[in-house]
Amino acid sequence: MKLLKLGAILFVAPLMWSLHAGSIQAQSEAELKEMQKKATKYYDILYPNDTLKDWFTNNVGLEKGAGPWQNIYKPVPLQMYWFPVRHYVKPDGTYYDQLLEKYKPTDCVECHKEVTPGFVHDWEDSTHAKPRKNPRLAEKTQQIEKLIGRELKEVTCSDCHGKDHKELRMPTPDVCGECHPQQVTEFMSEAERGRPNHIEGLPANVIPPWYPEMFRRGYPTAQFGCDLCHATDRCNICHTRHKFAASEGRRPEACMSCHMGFDHPDAESYGESKMGYIYHMEGEHWDWEKPLAEIVPGKDYRTPTCQFCHMDQGNGKFAHNPVTKGVWRMGTVPPKGIDYKSSLKDYPHGINLPPLNYSLDIYSPENKQRSEQWVAVCSKCHSPRFARLYRENLNDFMFEMWRLQDRAQSILDDIVANDAFEVPIKERDIFPLGDILADALGPGLLGEAVYKAFKTKAGKVPVIGPILGLHGLFATGRNNPSEIEITYADMWFGDKAHAYKGVAHGQQDIAWWYGAAKVYQKINILESQAIALKHGKELHNLLEAKGRKSVAGIVGSIVGVVAVLMFGAALWKKKRETRQ
Numbered sequence: 001m002k003l004l005k006l007g008a009i010l011f012v013a014p015l016m017w018s019l020h021a022g023s024i025q026a027q028s029e030a031e032l033k034e035m036q037k038k039a040t041k042y043y044d045i046l047y048p049n050d051t052l053k054d055w056f057t058n059n060v061g062l063e064k065g066a067g068p069w070q071n072i073y074k075p076v077p078l079q080m081y082w083f084p085v086r087h088y089v090k091p092d093g094t095y096y097d098q099l100l101e102k103y104k105p106t107d108c109v110e111c112h113k114e115v116t117p118g119f120v121h122d123w124e125d126s127t128h129a130k131p132r133k134n135p136r137l138a139e140k141t142q143q144i145e146k147l148i149g150r151e152l153k154e155v156t157c158s159d160c161h162g163k164d165h166k167e168l169r170m171p172t173p174d175v176c177g178e179c180h181p182q183q184v185t186e187f188m189s190e191a192e193r194g195r196p197n198h199i200e201g202l203p204a205n206v207i208p209p210w211y212p213e214m215f216r217r218g219y220p221t222a223q224f225g226c227d228l229c230h231a232t233d234r235c236n237i238c239h240t241r242h243k244f245a246a247s248e249g250r251r252p253e254a255c256m257s258c259h260m261g262f263d264h265p266d267a268e269s270y271g272e273s274k275m276g277y278i279y280h281m282e283g284e285h286w287d288w289e290k291p292l293a294e295i296v297p298g299k300d301y302r303t304p305t306c307q308f309c310h311m312d313q314g315n316g317k318f319a320h321n322p323v324t325k326g327v328w329r330m331g332t333v334p335p336k337g338i339d340y341k342s343s344l345k346d347y348p349h350g351i352n353l354p355p356l357n358y359s360l361d362i363y364s365p366e367n368k369q370r371s372e373q374w375v376a377v378c379s380k381c382h383s384p385r386f387a388r389l390y391r392e393n394l395n396d397f398m399f400e401m402w403r404l405q406d407r408a409q410s411i412l413d414d415i416v417a418n419d420a421f422e423v424p425i426k427e428r429d430i431f432p433l434g435d436i437l438a439d440a441l442g443p444g445l446l447g448e449a450v451y452k453a454f455k456t457k458a459g460k461v462p463v464i465g466p467i468l469g470l471h472g473l474f475a476t477g478r479n480n481p482s483e484i485e486i487t488y489a490d491m492w493f494g495d496k497a498h499a500y501k502g503v504a505h506g507q508q509d510i511a512w513w514y515g516a517a518k519v520y521q522k523i524n525i526l527e528s529q530a531i532a533l534k535h536g537k538e539l540h541n542l543l544e545a546k547g548r549k550s551v552a553g554i555v556g557s558i559v560g561v562v563a564v565l566m567f568g569a570a571l572w573k574k575k576r577e578t579r580q
Helices: 006-010 013-020 029-040 042-046 050-057 094-102 108-115 117-124 135-148 157-161 181-193 201-206 210-216 221-229 266-271 274-285 306-310 365-378 384-417 437-446 448-456 468-474 483-504 508-579
Strands: 312-314
Touching: 029 042, 029 135, 029 181, 042 050, 042 181, 050 201, 094 108, 108 117, 108 157, 201 210, 210 221, 210 468, 266 274, 266 483, 266 508, 306 312, 312 365, 365 384, 384 483, 384 508, 437 448, 468 483, 483 508
Parallel strands: none
Antiparallel strands: none
């Protein structure tokens, strides 16, 4: 497959979204109708050309993967549920045939009371089963009925899954968008901010080269966590099936199953903060049925939730888009404003692959505006002065972390320059897909320097730091990554993330002991590892030099002995001839 235009066609989708997603606040039935058109064309807007459709939208079942490396790997069977548009396979076999002999195709509920009773009980308790269970929902249901042109006594299995097993599907945003167009178009508008976002979960999962490389090495199911966490192209990632309760989606726990742990410890930093403890102590008594736009801080919620802060769009509007105010973007892209001493000064090293091909300007007009939006959100519970100082402190803290990362990158730069790894670079395994990246992407996307390195070194290129250096935590090649590379990747992607999230969410222990302190410790570990590696390299070179000298001496001695013996033999032969 020709991939030379990968960047241009793969990342045109966010631009298309920004042109199509439209207003986040519906004002009339006509606007809802327009949103419905966009929402039900979700994948046409998301993947607007044939190549992108072939990569991500066209259903191929489990026969091949997704994205540019689709022919290198085959998905694990569970991916049919995680990425249903691409990989869903309808069930078949005698078990289903026997059930269909017992039940009619329209007897969904009766059949599934036997097959999946938990699903049925969830649905029976849902708004889908009782769309007029209170005046607020009755009004919304009436609005949806006008939108779809039919009465809704209840939303049944067939409305979401198709009429019968011959049409069976897993509901995706385009299906949900028929009745919930505003929520889906709000969700689509995440693309205006680019990555990271939720709607590009599948591309962000399968495009990094270490993902297909792990399949090539025989470790497909080891990536279970990557697959499940990136299965965000579904509404039920936040609204659990089959209850789909908005009240459930408003609670912090809806975010926490993904936003936790090593690389984005939001659950821990929020949950263990003062905000989190107030929520844990009092949250059960709050009115979760009330929409976010109607919440009165200090009265309805005495402390903010993930949704209350991140879905706030300003001016009293809330939307299914938690990324609009993002400034530091997970803290993985080097920001401008630092006098870098390491190779970070050259980032992104000529690479023209979004989202790698930009530097982060924290103080751009757009990001200053986003920071002010954060100040406005925090000022609902704090004084504006405190909120602004806190925001400035977060920025100052992150610049400190990046200066430390620059120091760490310099340590690794020196090891790379001297090829002082335990095993020389030429004897290590390739960078993930390193044997095909140069030809697949070309110099236009990789940049001349990176392209030449991969092309001339047959993929045996050390890659450290943001963002491609993440292979140090994802790939398992022989002697690649080495211990010092893993230490560094662990520091900048894990420890720095804890420091960032700890400060952002007001959790001091995570900010320090699990964050900044670990960053400091890892830098000292890196320095110690680097000294040991360089000493090892020097000793190796010394022994090699001595070995060459010793061999030369031995060879010289042998030659001398042989010469003496040959001379003696010649003399003896001559004397013998004289006697005769």
